[in-house]
Amino acid sequence: MSRTPARNRATRAHRSLGPSWVDRLSELTHPNWARTLVARRVAAAALTCLAVALFVRGDPDSARSPVVVAARDLQPGRILADTDLEVREFEAGSLPDGAVTAVSDISGRTLAGPTRAGETLTDVRVPGPRLAATAAGIEDARIVPVRLADPVVAELLREGDRVDVLTVDADAPPHSGRQQGATVLASDAVVVLVTPSANGRDQRDRVVMLALPATEATTVAAASLTSAITVTFQ
Template sequence: MRALRRFLDRRHRLIATAVAALAMGCAVLALRPDTASVTVLTAAKDLPGGVLEPADLTPAPLRPGTVPDGALRPGTPYAGKILTGPARRGEPLTDVRLLGPGLLAAHGEGTVATPVRVADPETARLLSPGDVVDVLAATSTWDGDAPATVAAEDVTVLATPGGESERGALIVLATTSAQATELASAQAGGRLSITIGPRAG
């Protein structure tokens, strides 16, 4: 009986030691940092939007499950492209934040990006990408300004890159080709202004 008891005690100690070692191993694995990561391009500083410079973005590692769809990767040629709106330092940049095919795809087939200049820069500064506006055109004549007419209705703001000049503030709109033609004609013959409506659903 004593021999059996000693055998069982020894066996229990071995099992307890094995369980303790297993628990310790699980704890180490849980505390060990996950070394797997995906490198993406993020804003190197707070960015106001507009034309990107080479130093505006910087590589940063993200865990695979946190990488947004369309995230820009190192090697993506972004310098000179237009960031459609402000970005915070450290924010991962995606293809839909840049003016281009990825952004237009979200607005349906046949959509084109149409840059226009709004006569009042203060009004243009109220806009953000995603706002829906009507564009009004006022034509100057020998007798003064003619009544304003609607050049485009319910168009979405794609980007507000700024670019203020004596001709007004630059904005980029998502329009049809027909609306783009109408806006070009209206801008050539007068001044453009906007009214801001509710955002699309």
Template sequence: MRLPLTRTSMGPRLRDRATHAMRPGWARSVAIRRTVSLVLIAAAVTVGIQAQRTETHTSVLVAAHDLAPGHALVAADLRQQSVPIDLVPEGALRLSADGEAHTVTGPIGSGEIVTGSRLLSPRLPVQLTGDADARLVPVRLADDSVASLVRAGDVVDVLTADTDVLASGAIVALVPTAAAASPTRASATPPILLAMGRTAAHRVAGAGLDVPLAVVLH
């Protein structure tokens, strides 16, 4: 015999259904908690990686393109790049203002880290020689062809035509390109710049006023 539905027998079911409908299901709650957990884990990993990268990398200036000796730097010649700290050479430039308007002393390849020793500055003679009293001296060579043989960083002795040694162990700081030659003397080669101690620099500069000089490479 089928019993009639009464208000008392229907009451609990309706309440249970209403309560169940108003709260998220168990599966949905678990999914939400898992999603939140994964997001938090991903954020923590990202922050950790970024922190580690910051500790192991630093920003330096590199050449935006190939740079030739004698070139005066402008902002477009340099760009910032993050590199591992253990690969940063001593004297690496970090601010554009440190490089702009300075003259390049030797070839710098695109992407190469720019250091103070590659640019003409008051600090260059000291950096090249290790002598706190060092000077830069322009030397016009007796044999123009020799200028094409020397490179920035070469060690040379400076002599007169009579083979008198004016300076020993001078460091070549800059060898201008052929484009820097005097427009009034097409065959003239610009002088090279040598870094040496103050006494030797004065001696070489004085002798160079009268006659071109010669250099001997070490």
């Protein structure tokens, strides 16, 4: 009888050293949960590291394009010099429509709006066909520069203001379309830029750039050569 416990222990030891197919099936259907949890955590950490690496690296196959950005904070009305601009490379898919790709395309032109350092410059930042069409809301638009008869009025104008453009013909009698010699040359013009005075004092140097349909733009441009021009606010 004393040999039975020892024999049972030997049998169990033999089974542990050589597990049967039942024992192996049990291990497959009931895995060690501690080992499984560790494996899951390791896999999750590896996937996280891979995702971070791919995010930092970006898409190696994405095309990159040179674009012109402001080298410093710029004020509207500034005549752009080469030192105001610099070229950087960005992913082509992240660029706005109309992004300028060469400094020579806008150097020497007038900046139409305030621009922060590092901001990408586009074709609507400088007076031209795209800016006129965008401001006036029509494709057939032009930008007309005018000097107002009362320079103080230019101080009140801001980019985006809508105004009516008038001229005064003191010798003409009042009739339809005129009141006390005033003639409305254009309605619903959009202010795209008011240039700063040349010396900071003489306001007569200030030019107001207006976006108008082509026909009205021609009328205003011709009248500005011979008549006093003013605007009324809407």
